[in-house]
Amino acid sequence: MRPCAQKLDTQTPCVKEAATAAINTLASLGYSAVIFGGLACSLYGAPRAPKDADILALPPSNEANTEDTEVLKNAIMRTDSTRFYTVRARDPGATYRVLYFRSDGHEPWKCKVDILLPGILHLPALPTARIVWIEGFPVIPFALLLLQKLQAYDDHRHSREQHKFTRSQQDEEDINKLLDIRERVLEVIQEHPWHDRAVFSEEFMTLSRKRVAEYARIFIETWLWRDLGFTI
CATH class of the missing domain: 1.10.220 (Annexin V; domain 1)
Incomplete structure (x- = not known):
């Protein structure tokens, strides 16, 4: 399986597909989601092709956020085990695993998906009214x-x-x-x-x-x- 190609016209659609799958899977788990990082830069118009999909998962507003990212990544993997999987982090001392999305097309590729929750990196529990929609994608x-x-x-x-x-x-x-x-x-x-x-x-x-x-x-x-x- 190869990573997404390093050209804008091929890599960006790969990352968008991974983001779409992650957002839809999170929705099935009761979470809304919003994109940040390199893909968000690309959607706003920056020219660099994103390398992975950075997703902020927003728990239901009427429920306390008792999850952590590892629990959520495992839930995503269980919900769509055909396309999502995790691997060990490169750092031997790390306690987390890295989530990947793989395509199910004729030319398979993979894309890293980072799932974060509010509070991490000062990311907020973004209200729905503050989400910006670009090309059908929710963006910070x-x-x-x-x-x-x-x-x-x-x-x-x-x-x-x-x-x-x-x-x-x-x-x-x-x-x-x-x-x-x-x-x-x-x-x-x-x-x-x-x-x-x-x-x-x-x-x-x-x-x-x-x-x-x-x-x-x-x-x-x-x-x-x-x-x-x-x-x-």
Whole structure:
């Protein structure tokens, strides 16, 4: 089985198919879901082809979230065992397994699917009204995606693990490509959504303000971040 091809016109449909299958399986388990990460960047218009599907699973609002991601991944695998499976993480000390989706077509391929729950990486229990729909896919708000990418850049840049440190260069490119999407950036400038606590927790915003200030100093883009509503 081969991974999705590394060209935009072939890889992106693979990841979209994996995301669709994960979202539908989560729905059968009572969860709604929303896309973040590289696929969300692609759906908003960034040119890089996504490598995997990052899914935020949203538990039913009337129930306490007692699940963890491993329990949820196992439930997905049991529900659709033909197309979903897990493998051991590369880190020998890791206690989690990695979820993959495999196609059932004539040219089989596989795609990693990351399932996260609210609270992880400061991802919120996103209300339905805040979900953005693009090409039929539920996506996190553009402003949240931008700060999530900034968080990834900061985490990877300060990592002592070389493979994570190297990923900071891709995060930087993703941030800059998002900032080039003029229509979406203008929406954020007009709305200044940073006080919406249903999307941005106080802790996340405190960390984000520090990250924005540092990023703006490194890349000399203080004017743009000021327009977005940050004090540099």
